[in-house]
Amino acid sequence: MTTKADIDAAQKAIDAANNTINKLDLCGLYDCAWQANNGYQRIIDYNREQLEVTDDER
Numbered sequence: 001m002t003t004k005a006d007i008d009a010a011q012k013a014i015d016a017a018n019n020t021i022n023k024l025d026l027c028g029l030y031d032c033a034w035q036a037n038n039g040y041q042r043i044i045d046y047n048r049e050q051l052e053v054t055d056d057e058r
Contacts, residue, residue: 002047010044 014037021033 002051004051007044007048007051010040010047014040014044 017033017037017040021037
């Protein structure tokens with residue numbers, strides 16, 4: 001079961017990765033890294049929504 005703490009930790013990791021990606025903006029690496037990170041962000045948003053649904057049912 002994913003907890004809010006798990007999601008918050010993952011969000012922090014993604015934010016940190018985004019900051020790093022922004023500094024990497026050379027040689028086309030940016031696009032690949034950004035797309036991968038964007039995928040992770042979608043997963044986190046989905047998990048956050050699922051968690052909110054679970055909280056509502058309690």
